[in-house]
Amino acid sequence: xxxxxxxxxxxxxxxxxxxxxxxxxxxxxxxxxxxxxxxxxxxxxxxxxxxxxxxxxxxxxxxxxxxxxxxxxxxxxxxxxxxxxxxxxxxxxxxxxxxxxxxxxxxxxxxxxxxxxxxxxxxxxxxxxxxxxxxxxxxxxxxxxxxxxxxxxxxxxxxxxxxxxxxxxxxxxxxxxxxxxxxxxxxxxxxxxxxxxxxxxxxxxxxxxxxxxxxxxxxxxxxxxxxxxxxxxxxxxxxxxxxxxxxxxxxxxxxxxxxxxxxxxxxxxxxxxxxxxxxxxxxxxxxxxxxxxxxxxxxxxxxxxxxxxxxxxxxxxxxxxxxxxxxxxxxxxxxxxxxxxxxxxxxxxxxxxxxxxxxxxxxxxxxxxxxxxxxxxxx
Numbered sequence: 190x191x192x193x194x195x196x197x198x199x200x201x202x203x204x205x206x207x208x209x210x211x212x213x214x215x216x217x218x219x220x221x222x223x224x225x226x227x228x229x230x231x232x233x234x235x236x237x238x239x240x241x242x243x244x245x246x247x248x249x250x251x252x253x254x255x256x257x258x259x260x261x262x263x264x265x266x267x268x269x270x271x272x273x274x275x276x277x278x279x280x281x282x283x284x285x286x287x288x289x290x291x292x293x294x295x296x297x298x299x300x301x302x303x304x305x306x307x308x309x310x311x312x313x314x315x316x317x318x319x320x321x322x323x324x325x326x327x328x329x330x331x332x333x334x335x336x337x338x339x340x341x342x343x344x345x346x347x348x349x350x351x352x353x354x355x356x357x358x359x360x361x362x363x364x365x366x367x368x369x370x371x372x373x374x375x376x377x378x379x380x381x382x383x384x385x386x387x388x389x390x391x392x393x394x395x396x397x398x399x400x401x402x403x404x405x406x407x408x409x410x411x412x413x414x415x416x417x418x419x420x421x422x423x424x425x426x427x428x429x430x431x432x433x434x435x436x437x438x439x440x441x442x443x444x445x446x447x448x449x450x451x452x453x454x455x456x457x458x459x460x461x462x463x464x465x466x467x468x469x470x471x472x473x474x475x476x477x478x479x480x481x482x483x484x485x486x487x488x489x490x491x492x493x494x495x496x497x498x499x500x501x502x503x504x505x506x507x508x509x510x511x512x513x514x515x516x517x518x519x520x521x522x523x524x525x526x527x528x529x530x531x532x533x534x535x536x537x538x539x540x541x542x543x544x545x546x547x548x549x550x551x552x553x554x555x556x557x558x559x560x561x562x563x564x565x566x567x568x
């Protein structure tokens with residue numbers, strides 16, 4: 190219950206910190222490219238050193254309190270430095286893409302593609318920070334609740350659990366109400382903040398009274414359910430609809446198409462990847478666990494070898510879909526060859542349109558042969 194209560198705090202703090210440190214990296218590399226490259230190399234070395242301090246090496250005894258504090262500090266420094274490096278990578282890639290788009294002639298689209306991908310990375314920095322903040326807060330508060338609550342008597346433990354359930358219900362109901370109030374531009378805060386909070390507190394109180402205080406809160410299942418719901422909602426919206434929204438947001442052009450395809454691709458591959466992880470065989474897991482392996486070693490040697498081949502197949506299949514879909518979203522303002530094809534058809538320039546259609550067919554066929562070769566070699 191305590192972890193659920195602090196998840197929004199981690200989301201907000203992680204989003205703010207990720208965006209702020211990313212902006213520092215962007216400002217650091219935006220003025221001078223050489224300064225940005227040097228800063229990226231230096232901060233990359235700092236991040237690796239901090240990561241090694243945070244992870245630590247093999248030890249024969251349990252780490253002392255100063256060692257644990259040093260590891261936590263190292264991991265925090267590595268995480269914050271990572272966002273600065275991501276901001277640097279984003280702005281440097283945008284500069285490189287803009288330079289290549291004007292210098293390599295007919296291959297200038299590759300530079301535009303690099304710049305668009307780097308811009309997407311810049312937009313994703315607050316989201317990455319929010320996810321990292323939620324994971325960090327959950328990892329810090331869950332052991333605290335597991336150690337403190339069992340040491341109390343049954344009556345106070347029961348009272349604390351019921352109170353946390355009511356607070357969780359009020360918090361999440363008010364967050365949903367705030368989102369609806371922002372979406373529909375409601376004016377009275379009582380209708381979209383106070384009333385949902387009261388209703389959520391009542392529901393949480395009922396659940397807390399009926400639930401067993403000895404049963405741990407399934408944080409993993411809650412996060413899994415929320416993530417899967419979001420991915421299903423995104424997957425239900427076609428890229429052709431998404432590109433219309435993004436064209437209004439960022440303007441007509443390739444960047445709107447890249448955003449639409451990225452969002453739908455993340456949702457689709459997230460579902461395929463999760464289903465593949467859920468369907469792995471339990472035999473290798475049991476064998477690795479029987480040898481005394483840690484959780485990380487179990488994932489590396491029992492889970493990853495089973496999921497990498499299908500992950501490659503799913504990724505290549507989605508790549509082929511995106512290439513064909515890029516032509517369609519161009520008709521809705523997503524830029525690219527689809528936009529040029531629409532212009533030539535509207536201007537009755539059928540010769541140029543036929544050449545572009547042949548180019549699309551050749552690209553799709555070439556990618557099919559390339560993906561088949563990759564699957565044959567790695568899958």
